[in-house]
Amino acid sequence: MMEYILHIDGDAFFVGCELTRRPDLRGRPVVTGAERGIASAVSYEAKALGVVRTMPIFEIRKICPEVVVLSSDYELYSLMSKRMYEIVRRFACKVEEYSIDECFASISFEDDARAEDLLALARKIRDTLSEELGMTFSVGMASTKTLAKVASKAEKPNGAVLINKKNIKEHLRGLAVEKVWGIGEANRAKLERLGINTALEFQNKERAWVENNFYKPQQETWHELNGVYVLPVQTVVDVPKSIQKTKTFTPSSMERSFLWSELSKNVENACIKARRHGMEAGRILFFLKTQDFRYSSFEMRLQSKSARAQEILSAISPLFAQVYRQNVLYRATGITMSDLAPVEAGQVGLFDEAQKSRNNRLTKAVDAIDRKYGKHSVFLASSMQKENTSKSARKKEDGIPSEYLFFGETARRHLRLPHLGIVS
Template sequence: MSEIFSGGTIPKQKTILHMDGDAFFVGVEVARNPKLKGKPVVTGEERGIVSALSYEAKALGIIRGMPIYRVKKDFPKVLILPGDYASYARYSTMMFDVVRRYADDVEEYSIDECFADLTGLEPPLKMTYRQIAERIKKEITEELGLSISIGVAPTKVLAKVASKWVKPNGLTVITASTAPDFLAKTPIEKIWGIGPRTAVLLQKRQVHTALDFATKPLAWVKQHFSKPYEVIWQELNCISVMEIDPMPKTVYSSVQKTRTFHPPTNDKTFLLSQLSKNIEDACAKARHFALVPKKIAIFLKTQNFKYVTGTIPIASPTNAPEVLISLAGEQFKGMHARGVLYRTTGVTLQELVSDSVSQGDLFGSTDRANKFELIHKQIDSLENKFGKRVVYLASTHNALKRKKIGTDPDDLDRNLLFL
């Protein structure tokens, strides 16, 4: 038995809440259009694959990542929607704001889940921890029309176990005394931070449940695994060592835009136009966060799911698509192969820095990029007022003209929080 569960001294405990949106993207769509409630719905039309699905769609056998064309063919009654990522971001903010009514320290872990430190809030709020969670759940459901699941526990790892215990629309509280019962019923591979390979290694050592791992001596964990797994062991033993990070996420290390189309093609003009569209969208997102990249990576994915990639350093970091499209076009020449069919294009803006700290150059390219950036800020303002794609580059035209063979809507913001 572990030092904790065998009756050792338990340190002063925290109370951590984990909130997880139930099928969040689809949940937002239902909140905006209640007529969708109870129907099989998937989002991801613009990406060519299922990015989110309702529980009704899941019951039919649809899974995340399934190609949209297959959903249309095999499940003709399923409603397929393009992702509205601007709306998802807005609902995410409103959802987290409800949690902040009750807790000061809230960590936005992803667009649809957060942690909150409730420690010590029972006396001032005159509610139990369960009642605080119930109040948060009630207000999010009534005000936003969203279904969420909440877990409350002494640590972040245990709170994640709790939030997944009953889904959808669940609320589960784990305490130090009940933790062993929950962990005994949780497969080790279901624990946050335990990947498939580590799970296999643990199973070979007869560790099949979370309780098997938690009751191993700490010395055994240190002997066989690295520091992160020692942290997981401590968290499973009700020792809170993973801190809440209350800083909202506003800066990103990369921005990625991809497009899958059907049928696959070898058409150079079409592929370059898709890359142009990828770059326009990625640059718009970078401008949204006032960021510029130091590198740009492009890729082509073949019909056989093989990747061809290329990375280009940017001498003068910029979020003007004209400059990056020129660089990508040169790289594309060495990547495209005759006779090979491609099904996806993608762009990643890497090593992002604030647009206020990007450096100039000696050959005038910075001045040129700055002029383009000023133009695109005006275009951004126009699109905010009149809608997306009121102005776009000529190099993107073919991608929009032939949109019918793909799966993309005219929505620049569709990947606002996807990296």
């Protein structure tokens, strides 16, 4: 038996998700990222007109007046991402959820499997994803993760490519070396100084040369480009050492209540992620970022470990004035949770234990509602201004058209019910 690696990559994934509920926009130049003022995803129609990711929205409107600019809906993207993983699991037992818009999968075939059969499976996965999710995906198949990544990028969008011993050099010959996963721009200058400009030139180097000039990550990439399986498909999600949530908004603001609401939403998101991993934080750092990219922050140790937003915001509240300055324009807020430990590891007093137990029951109830109706169906009232701003910016209904729901899946309904009062 021989193991093959699949790389499944959503084509302009965020835009693709938006088009599932706005099919009237298909064929038009569309970008997401209105809330940040820069493009977070770009449709292929927009790319053809010169629009690229991270381009400021005002510049995009200059070169492409007909562009449709949408605010990002990360709850929708997360839901569609989970659907993608589940569909891929119908074809493969080992699936690595690499990022919100891509995953790896491992499938075993007989040693004498024909290339036509391998490619047929890649196309089947691609077509199933497209039919059930209403957007396009590109699928690459090869003997290693690095080559599978090369394959998935080769014929975007809606591609299905197999790289094997017969065509590997063909795919690497014209590929800029910095485009290889694991190389990137950080190593491009060094490789150019060493006379390496393409992936094939790097692959053709002797092992001793690679080991003398590069560290382990680049050595692993070299092995993978030569078809040697080094990087396994990781099916176990690593527990993070820290959790950070930050969000850029546009236009910039100096309004204290708005900034507090933005920070409150980030704290809620960070706590949701911590609880998902069964972790609590002992230290936090919160910050504001000014319009000219300067940071003002405060780091503190919590009296007891927590993954509950209302407790963390109560700790931040008396210190917020030390970070916030009047008449200063801010463009982002954020929080970092560190000193993470499993929930059951903390030691608290008898009274604190009773209070913590009540808070835990309340938090579990909120999490259960969110799982049923969608993330942030119930949220802190201190996040209300942020929620209302996001709702107004989108100017469209939440939820997903019923024709795209899976069997047994409930359309997301945002109840807009705050809980626990305002923390200010």
